[in-house]
Amino acid sequence: MLDRNGTITIKGTKDGLTLFINDQESFDYAIDELAEKLSEYNPKKDEPIVPVTVKLGNRYINDEQKQQLHELIGKHNRLSIEVFDSNVIHRDEALKWKEETDIKVVNKVVRSGQVLENVGDLLLVGDVNPGGKVSATGNVFVMGSLMGIAHAGKNGDREAVIAASYMKPSQLRIADYISRAPDYETDGVYMECGLIDDEQNKIVIDRLQVLSSKRTDISGFERRMLNG
Structure with missing residues (x-):
């Protein structure tokens, strides 16, 4: 599952896993490839839950897409998304940041x-x-x-x-x-x-x-x- 070229790259770190989603591919395509990669991952039920950081690059995802990723990566895989890291923010978030x-x-x-x-x-x-x-x-x-x-x-x-x-x-x-x-x-x-x-x-x-x-x-x- 690790270090395979493609839309999805997953790397282990001292803090858990970092999941890179290629921002040049469609979100739906990325979801399909991620599902395929996660199908290879079969942790034991007593393994600790591993925190995941999702790197989105120059991609913005909405709440519904975040929920899709949460459900796909979810705790049944003994994985849990902790952070979504994106170079892009919504206009409303940008205006709020400017105000603050x-x-x-x-x-x-x-x-x-x-x-x-x-x-x-x-x-x-x-x-x-x-x-x-x-x-x-x-x-x-x-x-x-x-x-x-x-x-x-x-x-x-x-x-x-x-x-x-x-x-x-x-x-x-x-x-x-x-x-x-x-x-x-x-x-x-x-x-x-x-x-x-x-x-x-x-x-x-x-x-x-x-x-x-x-x-x-x-x-x-x-x-x-x-x-x-």
């Missing part, structure tokens, strides 16, 4: 009782007054005074950061970590950022310049904004 990775610029003052929420990174040009709140699934940058509440990585991203021109928040939140006002200098701090320190297991305040080394995935635009 773009930085949104908002020019306003967030006053007491107001909440500003965003999917992706948020750049607020203005202040967050006491009693106001800003939150984002990504990073939060405040080009002004942060004196209210800021929540970055609200969907669980522990790598998210919060940065402000003047930081004296009533509360900082990153993912499920919370840090309240007593953690900061009484008079506030200028051009600082908050991020999770894994060694201390809490949110810490540090110089803005540390982001270039501690958060290497921050975009070029964000770096230019932070560095002036």
